[in-house]
Amino acid sequence: MRDRHFELPSRPSLEYYRKQAKHLRHAYAAGDPAAGARVADVLSDRAAERFLLGDAQFVLAQEHGFRTWADFRAYVEGRGATAERPVSRLMGVRPGVYASMAGALLAELRRDEPGALRRLRAYVPRHATATSAATAELRDARLVIARELGFPTWRELVSFTEKSRRDLGERREERRRLHREAEALLAGDGDRLAALTAAQAGTLLQMLARPEPIPGVRLGRELGVPRAAVEVLLGKATDLDLPLLWAARSGRVAYARLLLDAGADPGARTWGGTPLENAIHHDDTEVVDLLAARAIVPRALWTFAACGRLDLVRACFGADGALRPDAAPARPDLADTGAGFPSRLPPSDDPAEIVGEAFVHACQHGRIEVVRWFLDRGVHPDVAPYLGRTGLHWAVRGGRPHVVRLLLERGADPSARDDLLRADAGGWLRIAFAARPHDPVARRIRALIGSEPAPAVR
Structure with a gap:
């Protein structure tokens, strides 16, 4: 797994932390300011009298949220020793x-x-x-x-x-250095591209996955550049998985298809999620369908629902109608996608919450048969499993008038507001269609939810 947060082993052992405690003790004794600040944060002035190895172990335990070193040791030797560290979600935030x-x-x-x-x-x-x-x-x-x-x-x-x-x-500087090569890519200059290193080719492939690889050049759902030039880069680069993730985030459908055909792994988890998870959260149903045709990763109730696979959704429930224990090996979290959302509250094991997650993502991507199936099973139309966003909010944002109509017929409340933006269905409509308020889809949804149109811009 790439993009780890920091230089630590993926499964740190107790011996690792013992060495960390010894290092902290020695650094504190040597007057290291950073070590002094860490110790003072936990022990205040007590360390001035003495600071032994046991004290250093206590500081480490407290920094990790445990009362004692014994509690922390038990965690590391048990579940903590097998937990993989997550991938990076940070992007230069202060x-x-x-x-x-x-x-x-x-x-x-x-x-x-x-x-x-x-x-x-x-x-x-x-x-x-x-x-x-x-x-x-x-x-x-x-x-x-x-x-x-x-x-x-x-x-x-x-x-x-x-x-x-x-x-x-450094990445921004690298992109600036590759500006001329990016122009060669757009112009189809294969000879210039052939002289690039594998790392440079990989950077260009990542740039091509963005909607605007260089200032003033906008790329859409089509490839937008000569295919032969892209294939030169594909033959050089050693990593196609990160470009695929960015293509999934950016709705670069034709490019994502080309990357998949060239061997990019649709199940790779980079920068906090798989390409499918990112496509789901970024509201791109066409990319979702493209990726799901190759592989649904992770295989969970919420991804099955978002992909419109009613057969797989049904298979997540037993003959007694109860949710199967293996239906939720992975849970959705908007913070994984770089879409600007905070992390959700920790998910619970409540089956109703797990079903609610699947329901709202089915609404988001217009999977009306899945939505109807859940409603027929008794799911409340206003269920809001995270961030207070109901299925109606998701359907409005995704431009799904047929789902909006069904939800309203089943009693969905258009006045309900989410927890983050405090927007009701009309507010989400204005947000989603701010650049095109007179879009026919926006008009249909506006008529369904009874929302006032946005004021004209003068």
């Missing part, structure tokens, strides 16, 4: 952004808000059984933010955030 998120969460914790308590219990092991969040500290809030982004500690989040900003600058 560290101060995450500090602000932690500060906002701390305020919610101090107000003892239920959602904040749920996040605290899910991500900070020493608070796993807490009944109140009012006594949480800033380091607890920081750990929650780090865990939601896939990092085991706040320190590692900050460290990789700084690294990601450096990496982003």
Whole structure:
């Protein structure tokens, strides 16, 4: 798996953390400022009298959210030792952004808000059984933010955030250096492209997956460049999976098809998700269909529903109508896709929540037979499994008037508002069709939900 957050083994052992504790003890004794700050954050002034190996182990345990080194050791030796580290979701965001998120969460914790308590219990092991969040500290809030982004500690989040900003600058500089080669690609100059290295060819393939590979050049759903020139790059590059992921995010259908034909893996998980997961979350049903024809990865109820595979959806339920235990090996999270959404609250094992996820994604991609099947089974039309977004919100945003009509007939509430944007169905319509308010699809949906048209721009 590529794109790991930081330079750590994918399955760190207890011996690894013991060495980390020894390193912290020596660094603290040598007067290292960073080590001093870490120790002071946990032990305050107590370390001034003495700081032994056991104290360093305690600091590591606390940084990971555990009460004691013994608790942390049990975790590492058990489930923690087999858990793979997630892939990177960071894209050059300033560290101060995450500090602000932690500060906002701390305020919610101090107000003892239920959602904040749920996040605290899910991500900070020493608070796993807490009944109140009012006594949480800033380091607890920081750990929650780090865990939601896939990092085991706040320190590692900050460290990789700084690294990601450096990496982003380097990538931008590399794209600037390859500007002329990108122009050669657009012009079909195979001779110039033949002189590129494998790494340069890979960078150009990633650039080609974006809607605007170089300023002023817009590419759409078609390939948009001479195929022979692209094939020169395909023959040189060693990684086609990351370009496929970006093509799936950008709706570059013809290019995604070419990458698949050239050997890109539709099941590769890079930058937080598979190409199919990204296509689903970015509302691109044509790319979803293209990828699903090759492989549905991950194979889960929500992806089956988004792909319109009613046969596979039905197979997720037993003869008694109960959800099968293997129906949700992977759960959707919008934060994995780079679409600008925060991470959801930790998903529960509640079958109703799992079914609700599948239902809203079926609405999103216009899979009306799947939507009707769920409704007939008793799913409430206003179910909102994450971010407060109902199936109607998803259907409106996706431009699915036939699904909108069905949901309204079954009692969906167009006045319901989501948790993030606080928008009702009419608000989502204005957001989705802001650039084309008089689109025939927008007009049909507007008539169905009874929304007022957006005011004319003068």
